[in-house]
Amino acid sequence: MSIGSRKIKRRHFLAAGAAFGGAAAAGPFFHVRPAKADKGQLVVVSWGGSWTKAMREHIFTGFERETGIKVLDDAPPNNAKVKAMVDSGNVTWDILETDMPAILSLIKDDLLEPLDYSKLDKSKVDNFPKELRHEYAIGHKIYSFNIVYNTDTFPTGKHPKSWADVWNNDKFSGKRTFNYKGGVSPQLEVALIADGVSKDSIYPIDTERAWASFDKLRPNVSKWYGSHSEAIQLISTREADIGCTIGPRGVTAQMEGAPVAVEYNEGKMASDNWCVVKNTKNYDAAMAFINYAIDAQRMAKMSQSVPYGPGNTGAFEFLSDSEAALLNTSPDNLKKQFWNNVEWWATPRGSDGKTPREYLAEEYTKWMLKG
Numbered sequence: 001m002s003i004g005s006r007k008i009k010r011r012h013f014l015a016a017g018a019a020f021g022g023a024a025a026a027g028p029f030f031h032v033r034p035a036k037a038d039k040g041q042l043v044v045v046s047w048g049g050s051w052t053k054a055m056r057e058h059i060f061t062g063f064e065r066e067t068g069i070k071v072l073d074d075a076p077p078n079n080a081k082v083k084a085m086v087d088s089g090n091v092t093w094d095i096l097e098t099d100m101p102a103i104l105s106l107i108k109d110d111l112l113e114p115l116d117y118s119k120l121d122k123s124k125v126d127n128f129p130k131e132l133r134h135e136y137a138i139g140h141k142i143y144s145f146n147i148v149y150n151t152d153t154f155p156t157g158k159h160p161k162s163w164a165d166v167w168n169n170d171k172f173s174g175k176r177t178f179n180y181k182g183g184v185s186p187q188l189e190v191a192l193i194a195d196g197v198s199k200d201s202i203y204p205i206d207t208e209r210a211w212a213s214f215d216k217l218r219p220n221v222s223k224w225y226g227s228h229s230e231a232i233q234l235i236s237t238r239e240a241d242i243g244c245t246i247g248p249r250g251v252t253a254q255m256e257g258a259p260v261a262v263e264y265n266e267g268k269m270a271s272d273n274w275c276v277v278k279n280t281k282n283y284d285a286a287m288a289f290i291n292y293a294i295d296a297q298r299m300a301k302m303s304q305s306v307p308y309g310p311g312n313t314g315a316f317e318f319l320s321d322s323e324a325a326l327l328n329t330s331p332d333n334l335k336k337q338f339w340n341n342v343e344w345w346a347t348p349r350g351s352d353g354k355t356p357r358e359y360l361a362e363e364y365t366k367w368m369l370k371g
Contacts, residue, residue, distance in 0.1 A: 039068035042285055046097040047272075048075035051141075054305035055293075063292045069285050077102065082111050086278045094280045095289060097272050100342040101357065103137050106275070112136045113276040119287040124294050127314040131339045132271055139271030140294055141302075142309035144328045144337060145187060146247030147263040148232070150174075153241040156261050163194035163266050166242055167213070169220045174241030176217065177234050180224035185345060185357055186210075186364045187244050189338075191217070193266050199338040207360065211367060218371055236260055251307040251326050264328055267337040271311060303327055309334075 044060070046052050052073055060071040077098040085091045096106075106112050114135050117125060125133065132139030147166055149159050153174050160172045178187060188210035189202050195213040197206075222240055225231040231245035236258040250262040274293065276286045292298070296314035303310050303319065309329030310316075316324050316331065324330040328337065345357045352359075 040282065040285065041070040041072055042094045042282055042289055043072045043074055043092060044095045044097070044289070045074045045077045045093050047077070048073075051306050051308075054302055058298055058301040058305065059293050062298075063289055066292075067285075067288060069289075071289070079105055079109075079111070082106060082277060083109060086111050089279070091277055091279045091281070093277050094282045094286050096275050096277060097141070098275070099270065099272055100134075100137070100139075100340075101346055103134075103273060103275055104342065104346045107136050111278045113278055113280065113283060115276065115290070116283075116287055119284070120291045120294070124291070124296065124312060124314070127296065127312045128294070129311070129313070129334075129339075132273070132311045134273070137273035137275040138290065138294065138311070139273045140299065140311040141272040142269055142311055142329045143272070144247045144264070144267040144269040144309070145190070145244055146250065146267040146328070147242065147265070148235055148245050148247060148250035149242045149261060149263065150235050150238050150240075151259045151261050152238060159261065159263060160242060161263055161265055163190045164196075166190075166244070167194040167217055172242065174220075175222035175239070176220045177223045177225050177231055177240035177243040177245075178217070178221055179228075179231070179244070180226065180364070180368060182226040182228075186214070186360060186367075187268070188214075188360070189268055189340070190244060190266065199266055202338065203341045203344050205344065205356070207363070211363070214367065224368070232258075232260065247328055248306075248308045254326075255307070264333040265336045267328065267333075268340050269309075269328060269334075269337050270340040270342070 046055065052075065056073070060073070063069065064071055074093065077096045079102055082093065082096070085093060103112070115138060128138065147160055147163070154160065154172065160166050165172055166176065188205050188207060191210040191213035192202055192206065193199055195209060223234055225234060225245070228246045228249050231243045232249050232253050234240040235243050236253055247262040247264060247267060250260050253260040274290045276283060280286060294312055296312045297318050299310035299312045300315040300318035303315060304323065307326055309327045311329070313329065325332070327333065346355050348355050
């Protein structure tokens with residue numbers, strides 16, 4: 001599905017900062033010639049569904065044609081399976097597409113290969129915000145936790161435009177939905193913003209203040225959802241009027257005709273990232289694939305098919321204004337949001353070695369039981 005008529009144009013886009021680690025000006029895979037023979041295969045592990053279907057159309061097929069390397073896909077990326085492969089010496093996965101909490105765990109267990117940025121085209125890498133360039137991964141598919149609302153309840157323009165508005169049931173009366181469990185941490189950052197903390201001053205998180213803010217929200221939550229698909233369903237059917245969920249999923253619902261829209265202001269952004277499995281026998285081919293996949297025009301086509309934000313800001317040169325307006329990493333939307341500080345969530349604190357992600361999940365359960 002396209003998210004609008006395609007119009008190629010020159011745009012001013014966000015300066016992304018210096019390239020990671022002094023990458024070479026152009027990697028050895030920059031000029032890839034059509035392959036003349038079978039060159040083996042790569043196994044790329046992602047999340048399946050419409051995203052993998054779009055990758056097959058816009059990335060896998062072209063890479064196979066130009067390199068002769070066959071791309072097989074598998075799902076989902078599972079840390080325990082990666083560990084079993086590496087420990088056994090039988091590594092059958094080559095490339096993972098997964099989130100930063102999973103990647104930090106994999107790094108801790110020495111289950112990933114560092115990325116060789118000299119094998120990536122510097123002109124591509126320079127268009128990635130510095131938050132997406134890591135030693136072991138590069139973020140390319142951007143999702144965000146945003147205000148998603150029912151347009152029958154709140155016509156666009158008269159909708160809640162901030163987390164303070166979401167907390168304000170007197171001005172924006174209606175039912176709320178927020179996540180509980182489902183693998184997603186409590187949204188303490190947005191609770192702080194609702195309580196007056198600027199998005200530039202969130203970390204380190206003042207957890208006591210955040211829970212106190214959540215206490216004020218709780219009476220207006222009609223349903224604590226367990227998955228983002230459930231959240232979109234609740235908002236689409238008006239079982240909830242406002243929610244905090246994945247904005248790109250709300251855009252998809254909007255494109256499919258549901259009475260749903262997304263407000264990107266004060267959104268929390270995070271990424272799915274390309275990384276390479278430890279001891280892969282296909283390292284150079286894996287780097288060639290990543291270099292091919294992070295091309296601006298290919299990423300624009302991916303966003304036209306499934307409306308997640310492209311990590312390569314150069315993709316907006318190949319998108320119309322109407323297409324860009326729907327994406328969370330467009331220059332206009334990017335500046336309204338903040339990046340999830342995954343390192344804060346994943347760094348162990350205290351003598352028990354637990355991370356905030358772990359002990360705050362436990363606190364969330366206790367907080368829910370108090371209600």
